[in-house]
Amino acid sequence: MLQMRQLSRVYQADMIETTALDAIDLDVAAGEFVAIMGPSGCGKSTLLNLIGMLDRPSGGSYLFDGQEVAGLGEAALAAVRKANLGFIFQSFNLIDELTVRENVELALLYHDVPASERRRRAEQVMDRVGIAHRARHRPSQLSGGQQQRVAVARALVAEPKLILADEPTGNLDTSHGEEVMRMLQSLNAQGATIVMVTHSPAHADYAGRVVNMLDGRILQQRRRAA
Ligand SMILES: Nc1ncnc2c1ncn2[C@@H]1O[C@H](COP(=O)(O)OP(=O)(O)OP(=O)(O)O)[C@@H](O)[C@H]1O
Ligand SMILES: [Mg+2]
Numbered sequence: 001m002l003q004m005r006q007l008s009r010v011y012q013a014d015m016i017e018t019t020a021l022d023a024i025d026l027d028v029a030a031g032e033f034v035a036i037m038g039p040s041g042c043g044k045s046t047l048l049n050l051i052g053m054l055d056r057p058s059g060g061s062y063l064f065d066g067q068e069v070a071g072l073g074e075a076a077l078a079a080v081r082k083a084n085l086g087f088i089f090q091s092f093n094l095i096d097e098l099t100v101r102e103n104v105e106l107a108l109l110y111h112d113v114p115a116s117e118r119r120r121r122a123e124q125v126m127d128r129v130g131i132a133h134r135a136r137h138r139p140s141q142l143s144g145g146q147q148q149r150v151a152v153a154r155a156l157v158a159e160p161k162l163i164l165a166d167e168p169t170g171n172l173d174t175s176h177g178e179e180v181m182r183m184l185q186s187l188n189a190q191g192a193t194i195v196m197v198t199h200s201p202a203h204a205d206y207a208g209r210v211v212n213m214l215d216g217r218i219l220q221q222r223r224r225a226a
Contacts, residue, residue, distance in 0.1 A: 001030045004024055006023045008021050009043075020043045024218055032193055033184070033207045043216040047213070086155035086156055087155055087165075088164070103139065125157045131150055148172055151168075162195070207224070
């Protein structure tokens with residue numbers, strides 16, 4: 001599904017150059033569940049943002065479904081993102097002026113999906129993550145685990161091929177964290193490809209492959225025995 005070759009990202013700020021990613025090679029096949037681990041500042045979020053086309057590489061090649069991403073303009077990138085990607089962030093980024101259902105439906109607003117269909121799909125995905133009974137609440141009226149489930153529902157409602165999660169359990173207690181992990185695992189079993197950044201070895205164990213990073217490079221990759 002994606003293939004990165006010698007991909008790098010250098011940040012320039014006030015005469016200081018930071019090499020956040022240093023000539024990375026990474027392949028992710030359709031259907032994989034990959035965990036990215038490594039110490040703070042090693043480039044995990046930078047890598048995830050590049051995979052998600054939220055940021056542009058400074059050099060190297062990135063093929064998504066065989067198409068070179070590096071050369072695409074903003075509009076083309078947005079179209080690829082919209083058609084393929086779902087994001088789950090550590091901070092849930094929910095809008096408290098909207099209800100749970102409206103937050104989930106919002107993700108379909110730019111997809112040319114009619115209102116009735118938006119509603120149906122939102123109901124379906126809220127059911128799946130076990131939040132349907134809170135559809136009319138505001139995010140601030142929910143527990144942290146429930147809010148994260150809304151964020152997962154929002155990431156899923158457009159049925160993305162690739163789910164990108166940056167420390168999706170970072171703000172959750174142990175049991176809610178495991179709940180989110182089980183949810184990701186079952187999505188993966190149903191065919192979604194997942195790339196997840198995590199600091200938790202226990203959560204990395206849910207993935208089929210663990211990629212360890214250090215100082216902008218990939219140190220080693222470990223595939224779990226099936
Ligand atoms: N916008 C930016 N401008 C300059 N440097 C940046 C910028 N964003 C990140 N960096 C630098 O790039 C490096 C990698 O950052 P990144 O956010 O990818 O780390 P991370 O592995 O996700 O860390 P954490 O586990 O703390 O989230 C760091 O040294 C960071 O200081
Ligand atoms: Mg990070």
